[in-house]
Every structure is written in structure tokens, then in C-alpha cells.
Amino acid sequence: MPSSKNTQFAVAVHVLTYLAGQAEGGPVSSDELSASTNVNPVHVRRVLGPLREAGLVCSRPGVHGGWELARPAGDITLARVWRLLQGDDQVLGLHGPNPDCPVGRGVQRSLTAIDGAVAEAVAAELERSTVQDVLTREVRGARPVPGQA
Template sequence: MARSTNTQFAVAVHVLTYLAGAAGRPVSSGELSESTKVNPVHVRRVLGPLRNAGLVRSRPGVHGGWELATDARDITLAEIWRLLQGADPVLGLHGPDPACATGRTVQNALTALDRTIADAITTQLEDVTVHDVLTGRANATPQPPQPS
């Protein structure tokens, strides 16, 4: 099974959930790095957009670190997704030869499909908060709509 190389969303959800469980205690980048098993620089790169959006804040100094700047119940996974994914393609799109008719057709189809998939992902993530992840409520499988 192919794995995505962009782990920012997963790391962000992990970090925000960890901070939500830290009960207001500032958490160092090193501690977050150990928990996520990624480099502290990567953790800080993920935290940057979250800080710019007002979701986290950092305190300098010996007793400093990262903490949530807003309630975990108010942070949807869709917000995190939009911050980190932005308009980047969800599918692994490539740039085919512009002179290739097949390439243009495939690129147009996949670009439209990518937007549809991105919208569906965002819609699903709107219903899940960091608090839901922390409490295990995000593990529930959504039920398909019942026919009338």
C-alpha cells in the first residue's frame, strides 16, 4: 500500500491532541518530537501555521513550550487540513508534456477529481474536533445514510 509522504496533517492532529491532553502544561518541541517520532524541526514547521492561525502559542524560557491557544472542542480537523494542505493536490498529480493530448486529458480529469476528493475530505473532517480525537469519539465509523 502506497503511503503519503506529506505527514504534516497527521503530525498536526497528533500534536494538537497531545497538547489538549497536557491540561494547559507547556510542552517542549522535544517532547512533541518524541511522541510523534519525527524530527523537532518538522514539529516546529507544522506548529508554525497553527500558531499563525491562533490555534497554539509558545512560551519561551525554561518553563516554556507549546500549548493550545483555543479549546480543543473548537478545532475541527477540517481547519487543520485547510491550514496544512491548502490548495495542494490530494492525488499525486504530475505535469505531463503539454503537447501530449492524452496527458492533457488525463491531467484535466485528475485535477477535477482531485478537487472533488479534497472537498469530500474536508466535509468529513468538519464533523471531527481535536477533542473528539482525544476522547476517542473520532474512532466511531460514520453510518451511511439510510434509504427512505
């Protein structure tokens, strides 16, 4: 079960949504963001680092510094955020089968391909929501998925 305890994606979405709601109020400090998300301010900064490098947010040190969205909330899809924080990690976990076992090699290859397809499916689903959608809680209705109840 992939289930990670990794909450960075959730924290990132939370922070971005918060920033979207404060768009007119100037920069927001890590401390304020950490109070809302209930995580450590240092952790907030660590999560926001990759998003800044990707141009989604910007930060300023100094007295009235803090964080701001660098682009409209409606332009930031959750898929973008997920990919930035996901890196190249696999969605389903793989294992290291015995390389001498032909079954193992075949299974490994199949699973790698399937993992890629699953990652695409996840991204496609997340592509359907933006930070703006989360802010307005207007999460677009789930598309009926073929072959599934």
C-alpha cells in the first residue's frame, strides 16, 4: 500500500490555498502559514522551496517579508504541485526481485510500466483541480471512471 505518511502535498495545497485567499493582503510569513497548517515553520519553508523554484510562489526576507503566489490561483493545478513534490518516486512501491529469476525480471518490467500508467492516471485526476477550485471548495464533480463502480 503506497500510503505514505508524507503530508507535503497536503501541506503545499493548504498553503497555496491560504495564500490565494490572502492575495490582496501582502506577503504571509512562514509562522502564520505554520499556524494554519499545524506544521513547523521550517517545514513550511522546506515544502515551499520547490514551489518557489518552479515559479509558483515567491518569498522575500526582511521585516515585511513572507510568501506570495507568483501566479493566479486558477493557473496552478494540483497535478503541477504533485509532480513537483513527487519527484521521480514511484506511486506503487517496487521491490528488488532476484535478477536470476526470469519471472522476476518479467514482473519487474510489467510493474514498472504499470506504475507509469498509474502515475499518469493520478496526474490526470489532479489536473482537474486548481488551487482556485480548492479555495472556493468547488471541486469539480468526479468523472465517472470506466470499468469501476
